Amino acid sequence: MDSRESAALERRPQVMTSLESSYNRRPQCWQNISKTEWDSWQWQWRHRLFTADDIARAIDLAPDEIQAIREVAPIFSAAVSPHYVSLIRRELGLNCPIRMQCIPSLRELEQHRELSKDPLGEYRHAVTSCSFRRYPDRMLIYTTHECAMRCRHCTRRSRVGLKEQISNEAIADAIRHIRKNDNIRDVLISGGDPLSLDNRTIGWILTELRQIPHIDVIRLCTRMPCTLPQRLNDPELLDILKQNAPIYVNTQFNHPFEMTVESAAALENLRMAGCILGNQSVLLRGINDDGCTIEMLNRALLREGCRPYYLFLCDVAQGTHHFRTSIQCGLNIMQHLRGRVSGLAIPHFVIDLPDGYGKVDLCPSKVTATPDGTMHLCNWFGADVEYRDPE
Ligand code: SF4
Known part of the structure; x- marks a missing residue:
C-alpha cells in the first residue's frame, strides 16, 4: 500500500x-x-x-x-x-x-432568471392531462398532488399540495395511452407521492398496468420510507405490492440522519413484499454536498438493502436557488466515493437537463491519452497509471 x-x-x-x-x-x-x-x-x-x-x-x-x-x-x-x-x-x-x-x-422567495415552475419541461412533454413522456420507451404518470411532507427542494413544488386532486378518469386516460402504445415498456408511477393515495386506487393502477403485455417495468417513486415510513406498516398496502411484484421502488434519502429504525423497517417491509429498492438522492447545498456525508448515507442505504441509484444535481425549480451546487461539487463527491466504497454504493451522478432535454451522466475524467498511444489512468487515490490498448 x-x-x-x-x-x-x-x-x-x-x-x-x-x-x-x-x-x-x-x-x-x-x-x-x-x-x-x-x-x-x-x-x-x-x-x-x-x-x-x-x-x-x-x-x-x-x-x-x-x-x-x-x-x-x-x-x-x-x-x-x-x-x-x-x-x-x-x-x-x-x-x-x-x-x-x-x-x-x-x-425561497428569491427570484432567479434560470429558475422555473416546470424545470424538467414536463408539461411540454405531456401526452395526457397527467402523464409525461420524455423518452420513447418510458412514461410517467403524475397520480397525485399530495405528499407526507413538502420537501423544500422539490422539483414539482409548484403543484405539490394543490387542493384539487387528479381524477381517476385522468389516470385511466394515461393507462389507455400506455395500452395503445406498445413502445412504452417502462412506467413510472409518481406525483406528489403515490403512496399517499388510498390502497384501492394504488391496487387498481398497479393491476391495470400489470395486465398490459408490453410493460416490462413498473416503477413507483415515493419518499414515504423516509418522510412517513409508518405507511409501510400497512399490511393491505404491502399485499397489493406483493401481488404485483416486482415493483421497482425508487425512494429519496438525502442524509444519513434520515435513516432511522422506522425507515429501516419500512425498507425491509418493501423488500419482503418483493419490491426492488433504489435511492435517488438530491445534491443539496449545506445538506449533503460533501463526500463523507454521501458515503455514510450510501453505506446506510446498502445495509438496509436499498441500492444508491442516482445522485441528482438539484433541478432549477423556483425557490430552490439556495440549495443548488456546482457540477464540480458532485464530481468531487464521485471522486471521493470511488475506492472508498464498493461499486454497489456508487450512484450515477446526473443532471436532468432543464426544459426536458433528459438526463446526462456526469463523472470525473480519469483518462488522458498521449500521442504515442499510451493512456494515463488516474486511480482512486490519485496515482497516474499507464495503460496501452491492444495492438
Ligand atoms: S415527497 Fe417528493 S414530490 Fe413530495 S414534496 Fe418531497 S420531493 Fe416533492
Missing part, C-alpha cells in the same frame, strides 16, 4: 453502527403518545404539521422561520410529519440538514 493510499484510508468517516428511533426523539408535545399510535401511518398522517403554530408546538422556530412559513407557504405549501420533524437536531440550529429540508426559508 503506498503512502497516498493509506492517507486516503485514514480519511474514512465514522460509520453509523446503530439506528435511532424517531419515537425516542419525539418532542415534548407527543410524550403521551403510545408506540402503537406512533407506528400507525394514519396517526402520523392526521398529525402532520402545516402552519407556523402547528410546527412551533414541536420545535422552537426562529423569527425568520415563522415569517418564512407565513410568507412562503401560500406560494409553496409547507407540511411535515411528526416522524420527520422529530429527527431535527436542535444542537445544529438552522443548519440542521433535516430542518433545512422541511422548514420553509425566506430564501
